[in-house]
Amino acid sequence: MISRRDFLQTSMAAAALYGTSGFGNWARLAAQQAMTQDKLLEFDTFGNVSLIHITDIHAQLKPIYFREPSINIGVGGNKGAVPHVTGADFRKLYGIDDGSPSAYALTYNDFSALAQSYGRVGGLDRVSTVINSIRADRPDALLLDGGDTWHGSYTCYHTQGQDMVNVMNALKPDAMTFHWEFTLGSERVNEIVQGLPFAALGQNIFDAEWDEPAELFPPYKFFERGGVKIAVIGQAFPYMPIANPGWMFPEYSFGIRDENMQQMVDDVRAQGAELVVCLSHNGFDVDKQMAGKVTGIDVILSGHTHDALPEPVLVGDTIIVASGSNGKFVSRVDLDVRDGRMMGFRHKLIPIFSDVITPDPEVTKVIDAQREPYADALSEVIGRTADDQLLYRRGNFNGTWDDLICDALISEREADIAMSPGVRWGPSILPGQDITREDIWNVTSMSYGEAYRNEMTGEFLHVVLEDVADNLFNPDPYYQQGGDMVRVGGLGYRIDVSKPQGERITEMTLLKTGEAIDPSKTYQVAGWASVNEGTEGPAIWDVVEAHIAKQGTVSLDPNNSVKVVGA
Amino acid sequence: MEMTRRNAIAMGAGALLIAGLPVRVFAAAEDLIAEFTGGAEVGAGDITLTAPEIAENGNTVPIEVSSETAAEILVLAMGNPTPAVATFKFGKLAASRSASTRIRLAGTQDVVAIAKLDDGTFVQTSSTVKVTIGGCGG
Numbered sequence: 001m002i003s004r005r006d007f008l009q010t011s012m013a014a015a016a017l018y019g020t021s022g023f024g025n026w027a028r029l030a031a032q033q034a035m036t037q038d039k040l041l042e043f044d045t046f047g048n049v050s051l052i053h054i055t056d057i058h059a060q061l062k063p064i065y066f067r068e069p070s071i072n073i074g075v076g077g078n079k080g081a082v083p084h085v086t087g088a089d090f091r092k093l094y095g096i097d098d099g100s101p102s103a104y105a106l107t108y109n110d111f112s113a114l115a116q117s118y119g120r121v122g123g124l125d126r127v128s129t130v131i132n133s134i135r136a137d138r139p140d141a142l143l144l145d146g147g148d149t150w151h152g153s154y155t156c157y158h159t160q161g162q163d164m165v166n167v168m169n170a171l172k173p174d175a176m177t178f179h180w181e182f183t184l185g186s187e188r189v190n191e192i193v194q195g196l197p198f199a200a201l202g203q204n205i206f207d208a209e210w211d212e213p214a215e216l217f218p219p220y221k222f223f224e225r226g227g228v229k230i231a232v233i234g235q236a237f238p239y240m241p242i243a244n245p246g247w248m249f250p251e252y253s254f255g256i257r258d259e260n261m262q263q264m265v266d267d268v269r270a271q272g273a274e275l276v277v278c279l280s281h282n283g284f285d286v287d288k289q290m291a292g293k294v295t296g297i298d299v300i301l302s303g304h305t306h307d308a309l310p311e312p313v314l315v316g317d318t319i320i321v322a323s324g325s326n327g328k329f330v331s332r333v334d335l336d337v338r339d340g341r342m343m344g345f346r347h348k349l350i351p352i353f354s355d356v357i358t359p360d361p362e363v364t365k366v367i368d369a370q371r372e373p374y375a376d377a378l379s380e381v382i383g384r385t386a387d388d389q390l391l392y393r394r395g396n397f398n399g400t401w402d403d404l405i406c407d408a409l410i411s412e413r414e415a416d417i418a419m420s421p422g423v424r425w426g427p428s429i430l431p432g433q434d435i436t437r438e439d440i441w442n443v444t445s446m447s448y449g450e451a452y453r454n455e456m457t458g459e460f461l462h463v464v465l466e467d468v469a470d471n472l473f474n475p476d477p478y479y480q481q482g483g484d485m486v487r488v489g490g491l492g493y494r495i496d497v498s499k500p501q502g503e504r505i506t507e508m509t510l511l512k513t514g515e516a517i518d519p520s521k522t523y524q525v526a527g528w529a530s531v532n533e534g535t536e537g538p539a540i541w542d543v544v545e546a547h548i549a550k551q552g553t554v555s556l557d558p559n560n561s562v563k564v565v566g567a
Numbered sequence: 568m569e570m571t572r573r574n575a576i577a578m579g580a581g582a583l584l585i586a587g588l589p590v591r592v593f594a595a596a597e598d599l600i601a602e603f604t605g606g607a608e609v610g611a612g613d614i615t616l617t618a619p620e621i622a623e624n625g626n627t628v629p630i631e632v633s634s635e636t637a638a639e640i641l642v643l644a645m646g647n648p649t650p651a652v653a654t655f656k657f658g659k660l661a662a663s664r665s666a667s668t669r670i671r672l673a674g675t676q677d678v679v680a681i682a683k684l685d686d687g688t689f690v691q692t693s694s695t696v697k698v699t700i701g702g703c704g705g
Binding site for chain 1: 620629675697
C-alpha cells in the first residue's frame with residue numbers, strides 16, 4: 001500500500017529558496033544571486049523511474065512573461081479545490097512567501113514589479129538544460145509531452161508546426177498526445193506524425209466513420225526503464241471537434257471514452273505493466289473525475305487547463321501532476337516501483353527562470369535556425385504599452401490583452417460588440433514594453449483566425465454566452481471543455497456561476513448606450529476564431545496590429561463590465 | 568447513479584423546462600415506456616448505454632447499448648420531437664447482445680435505454696448528451 005507519508009515527499013524547487021520579502025526593487029543580478037541553477041534543479045534522486053513532463057508549450061520557443069490567473073472559479077465538487085485557488089490563497093495553501101520567486105512563478109500579484117526582478121520564464125533551450133540535468137541523474141528518464149505544442153506563434157503558423165517539431169525532436173521526447181495540433185488540418189498532422197521519432201498516443205483518438213481506434217495514434221506504448229515495465233497511455237483533448245473546427249479534421253473523433261481507458265489499463269496490466277502512466281490533455285478537473293472512475297492508473301500527467309501545481313493531487317491511488325504552460329515549467333516525478341506497484345514518489349515542479357538556467361547551446365542553435373528566416377517580421381515594433389499597462393490574458397474573464405483585441409475588433413470592424421475566444425494561451429507584456437509583431441501573433445496565431453463581422457440578435461448573443469458559460473461552469477467536469485469564458489467588448493453582463501444553463505447570464509447591457517440588450521434587436525458583432533467553415537474576414541493579427549499601430553502607446557480603461565456572482 | 572422511474576420522470580421534466588418542449592412529447596416518451604414494459608416496475612441492472620458526454624455533431628451521435636441477458640432493448644431520446652429511436656431484439660442464440668447506431672438529437676437531453684431481460688424483468692439506464700454550439704478550447 002502506498003503510505004500517505006510517501007506521498008508527502010514532494011517539494012517545489014523554488015520553495016527551497018530563501019524566502020524574499022518586500023517587492024521588486026532588486027536588480028536582476030540580485031535575483032540571480034538568490035537563485036542558482038543548482039538550487040532550482042536540486043533533487044534527491046528517488047526510486048527507480050523518472051518521468052519528465054512538459055505540456056501546453058503553445059510554440060513558445062523563447063523566454064516570455066506569463067502571468068497566472070487572478071480568477072479561476074471551481075464549481076460543483078471542485079469549488080475552492082486546487083487548481084481553483086489563486087493569489088494569496090494559493091500562496092497560503094503552499095506556504096509561499098509574498099514576493100518570492102515561487103510567488104512570481106505561481107501567482108498573479110505584483111506581477112509587473114516581480115517580473116522586473118525575476119525576469120522572463122521558459123525558453124526551450126533552458127528546458128533542454130533541465131531535461132539534460134535530470135537525464136544526468138537518471139539517463140533513462142521518460143520525457144512526455146502533453147500536447148498543444150505545434151500551435152501558437154508566428155513561426156509555428158508559417159512553418160505549419162515544423163519549427164516546433166524540429167526543436168522538440170532535439171529534446172528527444174518519448175511520447176506525446178494532442179489538441180491544437182489537429183487545427184493544422186488532418187493532412188498536415190498525419191504527415192508530421194508519420195515522421196515522428198517518438199510515439200503519438202491517444203486511446204480516445206478514433207476514426208470518425210467507423211468509430212474505431214485510429215491506426216496512426218496507438219492507445220499506449222510500453223517502455224522498459226530502471227527494470228520496470230511502464231505503460232504510457234495517451235489521452236488527447238476529448239472535445240476537439242467541438243471546441244475547435246471539426247471540419248479541419250473530419251476523419252477523427254475523440255471524446256473522454258473512460259470505459260475504453262479502463263479497458264486499456266486492464267490490457268496493459270494483463271501484459272505485465274508494473275507502472276501505468278496516463279499522458280493526458282483532458283484538463284485538470286476531468287482528469288480528477290477520470291481518476292475516480294478508472295482504476296489502475298498510477299500517474300496522470302495532466303495538461304490542457306494550464307494549471308501549475310507545486311504538489312500532485314491524490315485521487316485514490318492515482319497522483320495527478322499539473323505542469324503549467326507556455327514552457328514556464330517542467331515537472332520531474334521520481335517513482336519507486338517494486339513488486340509490480342508504485343510504492344512512493346518524489347515530485348518537483350521546476351520553474352524555468354530564463355535568467356538563472358543556462359541555455360543549452362545546441363538547442364539555442366536549432367531555435368535560432370527556425371526563427372532566422374522570419375527575424376525581420378518577428379522583431380518589428382508595432383507599439384508599446386503605457387508605463388502602467390500590463391497586458392495579460394489568463395483568467396476566467398477578460399484579461400487586458402482580450403480588452404485590447406476586443407477594442408481592435410470594435411474600432412477596425414465598426415462593430416457594436418466584439419467577441420474573443422477564452423483561450424488560456426498567450427504570454428504577457430509588461431508595462432512600458434515594446435509590442436512586436438511576434439507578441440501580437442503569440443496571442444492570436446491560429447489556423448482559423450479570420451475576423452468575422454455578423455449580425456446577431458440579442459437573443460442569440462444570450463444563447464452564445466450561456467453555451468460557453470456551461471462549457472466552463474457545468475458542475476460535472478465531463479461536460480466542461482476547458483478554456484475560459486468568451487471575452488466580450490462593448491457588452492456588459494452579470495453571471496451567476498451557480499445557476500444551470502439558461503439562467504446564468506442576466507443584465508446584458510450595450511455599453512456604448514447603457515441600454516439593456518433587446519432579445520429581438522439586431523447588433524453588429526465582430527469576432528474571430530469561429531469554428532464554422534467558410535468564415536470570412538481579415539486575419540485577427542492584422543486587425544490587432546492596425547489598431548495598436550494607430551494607438552502608438554496602449555493604455556486601456558479598467559474593465560468592470562462583467563459582474564460575477566455565485567462563486 | 569441509481570435510476571428509478573421517478574428519477575427518469577424528474578430528469579425528463581428538467582429537460583422539458585430547459586428545452587421548452589411541448590408537453591405531448593414527454594407524454595409520448597412515457598407512453599412508449601409504458602407500452603414496452605406493460606406498466607411493470609423498472610429497476611437498475613444488466614444494461615449499459617455508452618454515449619458521448621458532449622456530442623461532436625448533434626445530427627449523428629454514436630451510441631451503444633449492451634446487456635448479457637436482454638431479450639429486447641428500447642432506446643429513447645427523451646428530448647426529441649419523436650422520442651423513439653430503436654428497439655433491438657436479441658434471440659436466445661445471439662453471440663453478443665449489444666448494438667450500436669447513430670442518432671440525431673434535437674438538443675441537450677437524456678438518452679434512455681430500457682432492457683427487457685430474459686427473466687421478464689425490466690432495467691433501465693440513461694445518459695445526458697450535451698449538444699453545444701461549440702466555442703474555444705484552451
